[in-house]
Every structure is written in C-alpha cells, then in structure tokens.
Amino acid sequence: MRQITEEEKKMIWKEVLEEFPDDITMQEVHYVHLLHYYQTKGITSKDRISFYSNIQKESKENRIN
Numbered sequence: 001m002r003q004i005t006e007e008e009k010k011m012i013w014k015e016v017l018e019e020f021p022d023d024i025t026m027q028e029v030h031y032v033h034l035l036h037y038y039q040t041k042g043i044t045s046k047d048r049i050s051f052y053s054n055i056q057k058e059s060k061e062n063r064i065n
Contacts, residue, residue, distance in 0.1 A: 001039050001051050008038065 004012075012034045020026040036055075040048050 001043065001047070002041070004035060004038055009035075012038070 012031060016027050016031045016034065020030060036051075040051055043051070
C-alpha cells in the first residue's frame with residue numbers, strides 16, 4: 001500500500017468538492033473511495049484483498065457497542 005502525501009490529499013479533496021459541492025455525505029464517501037484507489041493503484045490482487053481485509057478488521061475493532 002502506498003502512502004498518500006498531504007499534497008495529494010488536498011488534490012483529492014479539491015476534486016471531491018468540485019464533484020459534490022453541496023453534499024457532505026457524498027464528499028466523504030467519494031474521498032475515501034479515491035483515497036483507497038490511490039493507495040492500492042498498481043498493487044497485486046492479493047495485496048489489494050489484504051488491504052481491504054485489514055480495513056474491515058480495523059472497522060470491526062473500532063465499532064462502538
């Protein structure tokens with residue numbers, strides 16, 4: 001998985017805000033989608049599956065009961 005720089009994150013937010021200027025929920029969803037896209041761009045299918053599996057595990061661990 002590739003680390004995204006702060007400059008890249010700003011670029012992603014700019015794109016997201018242009019696409020969804022009045023919808024905060026869609027901005028957040030689209031931002032995460034693009035963030036994951038850039039983090040996994042060019043990696044193998046096996047590594048991509050591992051990446052998403054780790055996110056799923058972290059999400060389950062962070063849930064509030």
